[in-house]
Amino acid sequence: MQRATPQDFSRVLSSMCTEPHPDARAAAERFLATNPGDPGTYESVAALEREVVAGLGDLASLDDAAGYVTSGGTEANIQAVRIGRNRAATRDPNFVVPDSAHFSFRKAADVLGVEMRVAPTEDGVADLDGVAELIDDDTVAVVGVAGTTEYGRVDPVPALVDVVEDENPGALVHVDAAWGGFALPFADYAWDFADADIDTMTIDPHKMGQAVVPAGGLLARGPELLDELSIDTPYLESTSQVTLTGTRSGAGVASAAAALDALWPDGYRAQYETATANAEWLFDRLTDMGYPVVEPTLPLVSADLGTERIEALREAGWRLSRTEAGEARFVMQPHVTRETLRSVVADLRRLE
Numbered sequence: 001m002q003r004a005t006p007q008d009f010s011r012v013l014s015s016m017c018t019e020p021h022p023d024a025r026a027a028a029e030r031f032l033a034t035n036p037g038d039p040g041t042y043e044s045v046a047a048l049e050r051e052v053v054a055g056l057g058d059l060a061s062l063d064d065a066a067g068y069v070t071s072g073g074t075e076a077n078i079q080a081v082r083i084g085r086n087r088a089a090t091r092d093p094n095f096v097v098p099d100s101a102h103f104s105f106r107k108a109a110d111v112l113g114v115e116m117r118v119a120p121t122e123d124g125v126a127d128l129d130g131v132a133e134l135i136d137d138d139t140v141a142v143v144g145v146a147g148t149t150e151y152g153r154v155d156p157v158p159a160l161v162d163v164v165e166d167e168n169p170g171a172l173v174h175v176d177a178a179w180g181g182f183a184l185p186f187a188d189y190a191w192d193f194a195d196a197d198i199d200t201m202t203i204d205p206h207k208m209g210q211a212v213v214p215a216g217g218l219l220a221r222g223p224e225l226l227d228e229l230s231i232d233t234p235y236l237e238s239t240s241q242v243t244l245t246g247t248r249s250g251a252g253v254a255s256a257a258a259a260l261d262a263l264w265p266d267g268y269r270a271q272y273e274t275a276t277a278n279a280e281w282l283f284d285r286l287t288d289m290g291y292p293v294v295e296p297t298l299p300l301v302s303a304d305l306g307t308e309r310i311e312a313l314r315e316a317g318w319r320l321s322r323t324e325a326g327e328a329r330f331v332m333q334p335h336v337t338r339e340t341l342r343s344v345v346a347d348l349r350r351l352e
Contacts, residue, residue, distance in 0.1 A: 004105035007319070010333040013344065014321035016179050020109055020255060020331035021210040027251075028212040030139065034250030037243060048257045055260040056203050056217050059185050060177070061194035066223040066323065068176035068243055069205075069253045070216035073178030075244050076202035077143075079218055079229060081108040082244075083200060084141030084172035086228040095141040096134045096153060097173075098126035103178060114140065116132035117306065124153035124297075128163050135167035142171050144198075146191040147180015150323040152298035154189045158196040165197075172225075174200045178216070179331075182208035183298050185265070186272040199225060205256035208271065208333065210263060215252030275299035275332035278341060281328040285345050289352070299332035306346070312351050318344060 009019050020028070031045055039046030047070035049069055049316040058066025070076045086092050097105050101118075101236060109116035117139075119130040135142065142164045145154040157175055164171050177184060177191065181203030184191050198247070205211035220226050229242040263271070279299040286293045291306040305313075305328045313320050313328075320328050330336070330344075 001282065008055045008150075010340065011045070011317050011339075014317040014319065014329045015333060016207045016331060017213055018208070018210060018335050020212045021259045023258040023262045024211045024255035027254040029251070031250035031254035034254075035247050036250050036253050037246050037248045038243065039108050045253055048250070049253045050206070052217070052253060052256045052260065053219070055257070056144065056181075056219055056265060058202060058264065059181060060192040060201055060219055062192070062219060062221065065219050066221070066226050067219040067227075069218060069248070069256060070243070071205050071214045071245055071248070072206065072216035073102065073202050074107060074216075075087070076174055076178070076204075076216050076218035077104045077174070078108040078111060079199040079244055080143075080172065080202065081105070081114060081141050082112055083220070083225050084095070084174070085112055085114050087172070088138075088140040088170065090138040090140065090321050092139040093138070094139045095143065096131055096139060097143040098131070098145060099309045100124060100126070100145055100150065100153060100155075101143055101258050102145070102149055102178070105143065111318040121153075124148060124294075126155040127167075128156065128159055131160065132163050132167050135164065135171065137168060139171045141174055143174050143176060146175050146177035146184055146189070147298050149179060150329065151294050151302055152296055152300035154184070154191055154297060157191050159194040161198060161346055165320060169232055172200065174202070176202045178202045178204045179207045180215075180298050182268055183275070184273050186269050187298065193219075193221060205259060206252065206256065208268075208275075209256065209259050210334065211256040211259045212251060215256040217256075222256065264330060271334055272299070275334070275336075278332045278336065278338055279330075281338065282341050282345070285341075289345075289348065294327065296337065301330040302317045302327040303330070304328075309351050313344065313347060314349055318347070
């Protein structure tokens with residue numbers, strides 16, 4: 001059988017994931033066949049999962065964090081809406097997201113049978129008046145985004161919580177920081193559990209956390225929120241389960257633990273500073289070349305290069321995706337070095 005070769009990260013410009021840290025890669029291999037979905041049997045990986053949740057709590061300023069390692073941001077976002085739905089008394093539930101929210105929330109609406117209401121954004125962040133207009137007595141959850149996948153924008157989370165408190169204090173407040181969560185501890189934004197009375201958060205080690213895929217994360221302010229997800233597991237040593245998936249590979253759990261041990265906080269701080277400097281460098285170069293560029297908030301640059309140039313870059317081997325509006329997205333992951341950026345800018349100059 002012909003053996004396939006994985007994608008070379010040196011040409012990948014738009015991925016929300018990156019090459020795993022060497023310690024994360026080694027840990028994943030050691031725990032590949034363990035199953036954190038059966039913690040009674042696989043006690044060591046269950047202990048590692050508790051370490052990961054505590055570590056993610058440190059990133060997001062949440063002591064005694066509850067949560068678990070998910071398959072990714074999609075599962076965590078679905079689970080957050082599910083918590084909101086399950087704890088509410090209404091038979092006609094809805095949840096509110098800004099139009100910058102990840103497409104996983106559309107999946108949540110479909111899978112859970114909950115109406116999704118979409119609020120407008122202004123300059124890439126949630127319009128709070130628009131959010132307030134959509135909340136009613138049947139609203140079970142309201143979502144803020146801390147690091148949008150198209151522009152890296154951060155919603156005003158404390159003010160969003162205030163809106164929810166005014167309009168429906170029983171609604172769950174969820175923050176999607178799947179990508180931004182590993183950059184925001186070093187940026188000047190109010191986004192985490194210490195800044196506002198949020199209930200749940202998505203934060204993914206397999207993105208800027210340098211864990212292997214899959215290793216997402218769901219945090220909850222207290223275990224009682226996770227109890228809303230609990231089902232009985234009569235044939236396992238553990239008697240209940242809160243995860244959406246059942247059997248899970250311990251590889252993601254172990255790799256997340258190893259990455260956090262190796263990089264938090266100094267390694268992640270250095271990573272953020274390098275990524276931010278690279279984003280600013282690329283913003284300046286593309287602006288000087290005359291392209292319309294969205295000024296970066298977090299280390300992500302979106303630029304209107306035009307369809308022909310984007311296609312030409314793809315033909316040259318660059319793996320480049322677009323925003324919904326058609327701009328090219330450059331995500332400053334650790335594998336996207338200054339040398340990489342100089343090379344893609346040089347290719348752009350040749351296309352002019």
